[in-house]
Amino acid sequence: MIDVHKAQQIIQAAIPVLGSESVPLLESLGRVLARDIVATEDSPGTDISTKDGFTLHHKSLTGASPQSPVFLKIIGESAAGRPCGAAVKAGEAVRIMAGGMVPDGADTVVGLEIVTEDHGYVVCTSAPRRGGSVRLRGALLKNGETVFRAGMVVGPAEVGVLASLRRAYVPVHRRPLVAIATTGDELADFHEPASPSKTMSSNLYALAAQVLEAGAVPLCIGIVGDELETLQTHLREALHADVIITSGGMSKGRYDLVRESFAALGMDMKLSTLLGKPGKPAIFGKIGASLVFGLPGSPPAAMISFEQFIRPAILRMMGHARVPSRSAADDRQEGTGDGLFSLYQLFKQGRAAMPAENGPSPIPLRMSSP
Amino acid sequence: MIDVHKAQQIIQAAIPVLGSESVPLLESLGRVLARDIVATEDSPGTDISTKDGFTLHHKSLTGASPQSPVFLKIIGESAAGRPCGAAVKAGEAVRIMAGGMVPDGADTVVGLEIVTEDHGYVVCTSAPRRGGSVRLRGALLKNGETVFRAGMVVGPAEVGVLASLRRAYVPVHRRPLVAIATTGDELADFHEPASPSKTMSSNLYALAAQVLEAGAVPLCIGIVGDELETLQTHLREALHADVIITSGGMSKGRYDLVRESFAALGMDMKLSTLLGKPGKPAIFGKIGASLVFGLPGSPPAAMISFEQFIRPAILRMMGHARVPSRSAADDRQEGTGDGLFSLYQLFKQGRAAMPAENGPSPIPLRMSSP
Numbered sequence: 130m131i132d133v134h135k136a137q138q139i140i141q142a143a144i145p146v147l148g149s150e151s152v153p154l155l156e157s158l159g160r161v162l163a164r165d166i167v168a169t170e171d172s173p174g175t176d177i178s179t180k181d182g183f184t185l186h187h188k189s190l191t192g193a194s195p196q197s198p199v200f201l202k203i204i205g206e207s208a209a210g211r212p213c214g215a216a217v218k219a220g221e222a223v224r225i226m227a228g229g230m231v232p233d234g235a236d237t238v239v240g241l242e243i244v245t246e247d248h249g250y251v252v253c254t255s256a257p258r259r260g261g262s263v264r265l266r267g268a269l270l271k272n273g274e275t276v277f278r279a280g281m282v283v284g285p286a287e288v289g290v291l292a293s294l295r296r297a298y299v300p301v302h303r304r305p306l307v308a309i310a311t312t313g314d315e316l317a318d319f320h321e322p323a324s325p326s327k328t329m330s331s332n333l334y335a336l337a338a339q340v341l342e343a344g345a346v347p348l349c350i351g352i353v354g355d356e357l358e359t360l361q362t363h364l365r366e367a368l369h370a371d372v373i374i375t376s377g378g379m380s381k382g383r384y385d386l387v388r389e390s391f392a393a394l395g396m397d398m399k400l401s402t403l404l405g406k407p408g409k410p411a412i413f414g415k416i417g418a419s420l421v422f423g424l425p426g427s428p429p430a431a432m433i434s435f436e437q438f439i440r441p442a443i444l445r446m447m448g449h450a451r452v453p454s455r456s457a458a459d460d461r462q463e464g465t466g467d468g469l470f471s472l473y474q475l476f477k478q479g480r481a482a483m484p485a486e487n488g489p490s491p492i493p494l495r496m497s498s499p
Numbered sequence: 500m501i502d503v504h505k506a507q508q509i510i511q512a513a514i515p516v517l518g519s520e521s522v523p524l525l526e527s528l529g530r531v532l533a534r535d536i537v538a539t540e541d542s543p544g545t546d547i548s549t550k551d552g553f554t555l556h557h558k559s560l561t562g563a564s565p566q567s568p569v570f571l572k573i574i575g576e577s578a579a580g581r582p583c584g585a586a587v588k589a590g591e592a593v594r595i596m597a598g599g600m601v602p603d604g605a606d607t608v609v610g611l612e613i614v615t616e617d618h619g620y621v622v623c624t625s626a627p628r629r630g631g632s633v634r635l636r637g638a639l640l641k642n643g644e645t646v647f648r649a650g651m652v653v654g655p656a657e658v659g660v661l662a663s664l665r666r667a668y669v670p671v672h673r674r675p676l677v678a679i680a681t682t683g684d685e686l687a688d689f690h691e692p693a694s695p696s697k698t699m700s701s702n703l704y705a706l707a708a709q710v711l712e713a714g715a716v717p718l719c720i721g722i723v724g725d726e727l728e729t730l731q732t733h734l735r736e737a738l739h740a741d742v743i744i745t746s747g748g749m750s751k752g753r754y755d756l757v758r759e760s761f762a763a764l765g766m767d768m769k770l771s772t773l774l775g776k777p778g779k780p781a782i783f784g785k786i787g788a789s790l791v792f793g794l795p796g797s798p799p800a801a802m803i804s805f806e807q808f809i810r811p812a813i814l815r816m817m818g819h820a821r822v823p824s825r826s827a828a829d830d831r832q833e834g835t836g837d838g839l840f841s842l843y844q845l846f847k848q849g850r851a852a853m854p855a856e857n858g859p860s861p862i863p864l865r866m867s868s869p
Contacts, residue, residue: 154704155704155707155717158712159712170693173695173698174693174694174696175695208685209683209684209698210684210686210697210698211685211696228698230696284712285712285802288708289798289802292701292703292705293698293699295689295699313579314578314580323544323665325636326545326580328579328580329663329664329665331659331660331662331663332659333662334524335656335658335659336655337525338528342654347525428656432656432659
């Protein structure tokens, strides 16, 4: 027998970080950057004004004071996105708006609040510092500067910055394809007629929902019967997946069947009876490059096992550096499931099993003992 | 001028909860139930055994003791999903597995640990209580019983329970369609050639990412120029959306243009200058059934306004009862943005603007002053 923490370590050591793919900007939300993002141009791309006023060459204001005001001829206008074509010469000024390009020949902006206008001239009674109210080309970012490091999680603000860097596509770590199969002759799916001797394979859907919540892509293989050959055929079809999850087939007798199927496919068994409870064994290993998890069939036990072992593995595969670990309190609660009965009880007792409202929870799902 | 809290109240009072739609089970993840979920059959649908053993009628064990063991003839087997066809008569027993149907005529299960087998007979030396180790039909749920209440958020465990209730489709509140337009002649999108006088319209993407994170559906209208007619044409095209967001056009001069466009479309203006800062006005109102938010153009200010006002509105529209509100500390930080400059600075200072890693954050985005 092996404790949960040790099992998690063995699993984490076997997890590869998946390669990268280029996705459209908006699809990078929530994903992990696979490469550094480097600016490919200066930002701003030209000198721009940070306020509404007039732009001019600083030398034109030499000696300006209330006693000897300087008159500069207004020769044009520069608004954001609408630059002024002309260059500014000595004795001239261009009306400029916040965000407007500073034209050739100008190096300084004087704000509206310290000047007056007089018949096509701007009247200056003071000289602000040279370069005042001008944001120089490259002041925010220089061409070649690293903006984001590989390993960063992309949120909405990063999406905005990536857009401003003209990144229509973003290199992120691939999301694992996670195949899910449930085993058991007593299981039925939606397309099968209701029967008192059959139970809906709720694990197929609950586990797929957990896979979605973790950010990966579920592939529902479906219900696999209790025969060795069927099980092997279905598992073989799932071998293109990055992760294979089976649930059920972990009770006495059935357990050997699942192990045998895995073994026949060349499984490198790394762990068994993960949960360390009689009657609730579980399996972890690799078949080729696919990670294989055999979970118990009881819905709460399967869901808890997912949170303990598979969710951290999925996050690691997607390039997440920080992977939440379960607390000691959670460990004490492992394997308390008694089939759907306890799941229903949990809900009747106030939905103790629910992750936080308003979206996926960053902490593991907790199920308290009924 | 109006404080943020009061503004949030005015907005919330104007928000409708959207109607319901029926979505495939897995797509209900993270959505809010629009109707109660009621069981339409008993669960389990028949009496089943909770352990491996033998099932029989309790009367057959009358008087059983170590001194006078009772011998019952084993007439068949009932495994999970493979019921035994025969009825059990006095003096008979059926071998049964955990999850197996209890056959007609039987009412009790005796576990393997308290019996022995002898040439086709099971030998009982004690009589457990009547009904022992049997889960009766309807013990988990009775036909007609309410399992989940409308208003509940669907998580992975609920998906599992809904599957077990044979709900292939789930009634949930609709997700709002959120149209996003940015205004400004200086803005460019990916398809336009780079130019030093143009800035990428990062708000289009950052706001779309925020909409996705809140669980709604973004509709990018794109960049709208600074002419009244263009603006009105684009806004008119967005009127089928549940929410319309514009960003920019909130500086002096431009502000009137946006207000005028809204007014020409029949806007019922409920709030303006929400953020209550000079130069950073914002607008809220309704055009027909569409909610309209006019946000400032500075990326951090637009993102903060979204978190303050639009995210809570979207959650309310989707039926969420608990909508996170911003803290007083957040209020002090409102409107600190100075364009992308501060956004870049925030990132350089350790990504203060990021929501929690590993998925959408349930608390509002916080941006600290650079």
